[in-house]
Structures are given as structure tokens and as C-alpha cells.
Amino acid sequence: MNLLVDGGRHREALLALEDGTALRGRSVGAEGETFGEIVFNTSMVGYQEIVSDPSYAGQIVTFTYPQLGNYGVNEKDMQADALHLKGFVCHDACYTPSNWQSVVSLPDFLASRGVVGIEGVDTRAVTLAIREGGAMRAAISTTDLDPKSLVRRVRESPHIEEHNYVADVSCKEPHVVRPKGEVHHRVVAVDCGEKTGIVRRMAEVGIEVTVVPWDTPAEKIIAMEPDGVFFSNGPGDPDTVPTVPETVRAILGKLPVFGICLGNQMITLAAGARVEKLPYGHHGGNEPVMNLLTGKVEITAQNHNYGPVFSTFGPLVPELSGGLTEHPESLLTWSRMHVAPVAMNERYGRIRLTHVNLNDGTPEGIQFLDLPAFSMQYHPEAKPGPNDSAYMFESFSRLMDGREDYLAIDVREGRRF
Incomplete structure (x- = not known):
């Protein structure tokens, strides 16, 4: 099932957590699937610095602020040459940024760097699940849209403690x-x-x-x-x-x-x-x-x-x-x-x-x-x-x-x- 958003065609995506939580949304960024430890970030601005922070290697980042990308992405705010986070979760991604320094939209930036993401989910529910269950394994997929299947695969995926990032x-x-x-x-x-x-x-x-x-x-x-x-x-x-x-x-x-x-x-x-x-x-x-x-x-x-x-x-x-x-x-x-x-x-x-x-x-x-x-x-x-x-x-x-x-x-x- 394809969903039409902001004049662009985006595939349906599924977010699954180790505790059994599964939320449907829209793909933002690259298509495919990714597995990692899910955390939430409470910053109201600075999404570019966050997604380019190497400390997020191995992690899927959920943003509690409702809209991400309204001022786009520029060159000077990068914190590393490559993006190392495993995935991106937000409520609403902006595809038409407005800022004199912006050179690309956040969704296009994520797609160009191969980062799989999801929007259109209730990030409040995701945050509460993490607060109650702790940082846990999770996955985002545009290919496996069966909640039972994706949750099972999340539970079979490696823990972040098993790899030297x-x-x-x-x-x-x-x-x-x-x-x-x-x-x-x-x-x-x-x-x-x-x-x-x-x-x-x-x-x-x-x-x-x-x-x-x-x-x-x-x-x-x-x-x-x-x-x-x-x-x-x-x-x-x-x-x-x-x-x-x-x-x-x-x-x-x-x-x-x-x-x-x-x-x-x-x-x-x-x-x-x-x-x-x-x-x-x-x-x-x-x-x-x-x-x-x-x-x-x-x-x-x-x-x-x-x-x-x-x-x-x-x-x-x-x-x-x-x-x-x-x-x-x-x-x-x-x-x-x-x-x-x-x-x-x-x-x-x-x-x-x-x-x-x-x-x-x-x-x-x-x-x-x-x-x-x-x-x-x-x-x-x-x-x-x-x-x-x-x-x-x-x-x-x-x-x-x-x-x-x-x-x-x-x-x-x-x-x-």
C-alpha cells in the first residue's frame, strides 16, 4: 500500500519494539529495514546535529518534538561526515523547508545517506514505551509489514552490547x-x-x-x-x-x-x-x-x-x-x-x-x-x-x-x- 504525502509517493512502514509494540506509519528517508536500540530525544531543535552525532551508532532515534525538518539541512552543522544512527522516528517530517542556509530537505538527506525512517506514528506512545520498558531493541521496515513477524525478528536481533561501535x-x-x-x-x-x-x-x-x-x-x-x-x-x-x-x-x-x-x-x-x-x-x-x-x-x-x-x-x-x-x-x-x-x-x-x-x-x-x-x-x-x-x-x-x-x-x- 502506497501513501500520498506532500505530493510525493511514500511506502507504508512499520515500527516494531521488543516489548511487542507495533505502529504503522509512512516511510521517510531510505526504503528497506533496519534494526537497533531505540531511544528518544527531547530536543526541540538541532535535528541535523542529532542525526549526525556518531554517538547514536547502533540506535534508532525517536524525536519527541512533533515536526522535524522545517529549516532543512545545511553543510556547517554536520557533526560527522557520515550518518551512523540506525533509524529515524518522528511524528511529522517537513518536505519543503524554509531557511536561507538549507541545501536539502531532511527526508531527502536521510534517503541520500541510506537511513531508514518512519513518520506518522504517535511518538508519545513510543516515548512512554521506552520510559516504561527502558531502551530496547526495535526495527523499522518498509518490506516486512506483519507486526508479529517484525516483533519476532526484533527479539532475535543482536543487542547493542554485542558490538564495538x-x-x-x-x-x-x-x-x-x-x-x-x-x-x-x-x-x-x-x-x-x-x-x-x-x-x-x-x-x-x-x-x-x-x-x-x-x-x-x-x-x-x-x-x-x-x-x-x-x-x-x-x-x-x-x-x-x-x-x-x-x-x-x-x-x-x-x-x-x-x-x-x-x-x-x-x-x-x-x-x-x-x-x-x-x-x-x-x-x-x-x-x-x-x-x-x-x-x-x-x-x-x-x-x-x-x-x-x-x-x-x-x-x-x-x-x-x-x-x-x-x-x-x-x-x-x-x-x-x-x-x-x-x-x-x-x-x-x-x-x-x-x-x-x-x-x-x-x-x-x-x-x-x-x-x-x-x-x-x-x-x-x-x-x-x-x-x-x-x-x-x-x-x-x-x-x-x-x-x-x-x-x-x-x-x-x-x-x-
């Missing part, structure tokens, strides 16, 4: 990104699925970045004599890339280290702490996070299904943790106390919790107190999203300068107007 999205050869002005520091960035917006933001604060593949040995990185090392965001389960925590472990204490998202998880694993899979993750540009060092709240952009468990870094240091001797059940305790607690880690000494998510109390940032390293779980480059956390790139520069107060920056200092 970092190896798929990382660069194959090193390359250098230079600032337009004076170079203040030189950094090696380990590409686990790095968004281009992150490298550009580092360049804006005078950092020359040499981007290297995810499996570059620590000895080779150290031999490049950088001022610091950055571990990037990326897709999938951190346990599928065990070599990266080993690289982190070999560098910690020798050079300043900074990590974002998957990089934060890699630093966590390097410290011997545990990373857990969240029920449905954080995907969107409106997550409130408190900086426990300043008491200020930042609205952040996030994209991850995994995160650190702060209590597994080690026991609390009471005199640095508001007098508490045991880890509280909820990290929101620290936001109420306005205390940045410190755990004593067996490998690296004191590690401080610096940021907490105010929605669910998950840890969002850590700082090593006995060696130069810090990381956060969210995306300070804000591609897309608010700029409240952009100061983190200046923090990295200050860390390489040897400043002890590198993280205590008021969010207003890092905002761009």
Missing part, C-alpha cells in the same frame, strides 16, 4: 585541527566517536588538537608530547572497548586528562569504578545539572545510555564530604547540601563529584584531586543545545596551565552571545 565511527588516520589565532596548548584527542563541534570549541580557546584513532596506544600518545589528552564521546556500551580504559590508565598522572560522555565512562573504568546502564538514558538539550563547586545550575545537552556509579570510586572522605561517612542513597543529597563530596580511590587517591543531574540524581562530573584530570557526562559543546557549559573547554586550558581553580567558573563566563 566505537571502532566503526572513529577516524582511521590522525588529523590536526588548528585554532585561527594563537596556539596556547597542544592536545591529543582520542576519537571514540567525536563530534566536530567539540574539536571546534577546543580550537576556539586556543587549543591545537591532533585527533587520533580510538585504539592508538598510550606510548604513542605520550611520545607526541602533548600538553594534555582528551577522550571523546562515542556510542555503545563502554565494556565493548576495553583497550581505551587501559590507555587512560597509562596516561593518568603523566599528562592532564579531560573526558566527555563516553570519555567520562572510560576514565571511570580506568579508576576501577563501575559504569551502569540507565533505564532509558539522557538524550536531549534540556537536562538540569548543578555544578556543586559553584552552586550554579546549567541546562545541558546530553546523549548517553550509560553513566558512572559514584559510590564505586571508593569510600567517602568525611572531612571533604560535609561530614558524611556513608554514600547517600541519592546524589541529590549533595545538591541540597551544596557539597561536592570526595571519595578515596585505591588507584588515584581523592576523586570529587563535581556535577549532579537534578532530574534523576545521576553523577555528571568528576575531578581527580591528586592528579590533573576531570570529566563530565554531558556535552559542553552544545551541538545542539544551550551554551551554559561551554566554559569546560576553558577549564581544560586552565588545567593545562596548572591552575587549581580550573573548574570553579561561573556559567555566565562561558556563555556565547
Whole structure:
């Protein structure tokens, strides 16, 4: 059955979830079928940055905002050269965008990149299914329109934890990104699925970045004599890339280290702490996070299904943790106390919790107190999203300068107007 939409002929499509949910809609993008882990994103704008984010490798992205594509797609907002997401789900896709920068419509863009998508479904129902059942396997198909058949095939499909998606999205050869002005520091960035917006933001604060593949040995990185090392965001389960925590472990204490998202998880694993899979993750540009060092709240952009468990870094240091001797059940305790607690880690000494998510109390940032390293779980480059956390790139520069107060920056200092 073909459906006529906006003057174009689009095949019927079917979305099936592991829990048995099946929704009919219209094909948007490429025809065919795709399987992956389904998540939802709550951003109201920035769909191009989202679909081009390598961190979505292996995932089917459902957008909660009702219409996608009204301002089209341009060249400058791409976060990677290729699209790595498995599929695209929205309520209504715009085929006639209106924006002076637009060069192609979103549906045509997806089709040209081979991304299978579906529109015309109740994305509220999809989101509720994910919130209640957690991130789960799913499929979109224009060829198998039998709900029982597609649900069965979804349940037989691989889990995201069975594949190393970092190896798929990382660069194959090193390359250098230079600032337009004076170079203040030189950094090696380990590409686990790095968004281009992150490298550009580092360049804006005078950092020359040499981007290297995810499996570059620590000895080779150290031999490049950088001022610091950055571990990037990326897709999938951190346990599928065990070599990266080993690289982190070999560098910690020798050079300043900074990590974002998957990089934060890699630093966590390097410290011997545990990373857990969240029920449905954080995907969107409106997550409130408190900086426990300043008491200020930042609205952040996030994209991850995994995160650190702060209590597994080690026991609390009471005199640095508001007098508490045991880890509280909820990290929101620290936001109420306005205390940045410190755990004593067996490998690296004191590690401080610096940021907490105010929605669910998950840890969002850590700082090593006995060696130069810090990381956060969210995306300070804000591609897309608010700029409240952009100061983190200046923090990295200050860390390489040897400043002890590198993280205590008021969010207003890092905002761009």
C-alpha cells in the first residue's frame, strides 16, 4: 500500500519494539529495514546535529518534538561526515523547508545517506514505551509489514552490547585541527566517536588538537608530547572497548586528562569504578545539572545510555564530604547540601563529584584531586543545545596551565552571545 504525502509517493512502514509494540506509519528517508536500540530525544531543535552525532551508532532515534525538518539541512552543522544512527522516528517530517542556509530537505538527506525512517506514528506512545520498558531493541521496515513477524525478528536481533561501535565511527588516520589565532596548548584527542563541534570549541580557546584513532596506544600518545589528552564521546556500551580504559590508565598522572560522555565512562573504568546502564538514558538539550563547586545550575545537552556509579570510586572522605561517612542513597543529597563530596580511590587517591543531574540524581562530573584530570557526562559543546557549559573547554586550558581553580567558573563566563 502506497501513501500520498506532500505530493510525493511514500511506502507504508512499520515500527516494531521488543516489548511487542507495533505502529504503522509512512516511510521517510531510505526504503528497506533496519534494526537497533531505540531511544528518544527531547530536543526541540538541532535535528541535523542529532542525526549526525556518531554517538547514536547502533540506535534508532525517536524525536519527541512533533515536526522535524522545517529549516532543512545545511553543510556547517554536520557533526560527522557520515550518518551512523540506525533509524529515524518522528511524528511529522517537513518536505519543503524554509531557511536561507538549507541545501536539502531532511527526508531527502536521510534517503541520500541510506537511513531508514518512519513518520506518522504517535511518538508519545513510543516515548512512554521506552520510559516504561527502558531502551530496547526495535526495527523499522518498509518490506516486512506483519507486526508479529517484525516483533519476532526484533527479539532475535543482536543487542547493542554485542558490538564495538566505537571502532566503526572513529577516524582511521590522525588529523590536526588548528585554532585561527594563537596556539596556547597542544592536545591529543582520542576519537571514540567525536563530534566536530567539540574539536571546534577546543580550537576556539586556543587549543591545537591532533585527533587520533580510538585504539592508538598510550606510548604513542605520550611520545607526541602533548600538553594534555582528551577522550571523546562515542556510542555503545563502554565494556565493548576495553583497550581505551587501559590507555587512560597509562596516561593518568603523566599528562592532564579531560573526558566527555563516553570519555567520562572510560576514565571511570580506568579508576576501577563501575559504569551502569540507565533505564532509558539522557538524550536531549534540556537536562538540569548543578555544578556543586559553584552552586550554579546549567541546562545541558546530553546523549548517553550509560553513566558512572559514584559510590564505586571508593569510600567517602568525611572531612571533604560535609561530614558524611556513608554514600547517600541519592546524589541529590549533595545538591541540597551544596557539597561536592570526595571519595578515596585505591588507584588515584581523592576523586570529587563535581556535577549532579537534578532530574534523576545521576553523577555528571568528576575531578581527580591528586592528579590533573576531570570529566563530565554531558556535552559542553552544545551541538545542539544551550551554551551554559561551554566554559569546560576553558577549564581544560586552565588545567593545562596548572591552575587549581580550573573548574570553579561561573556559567555566565562561558556563555556565547
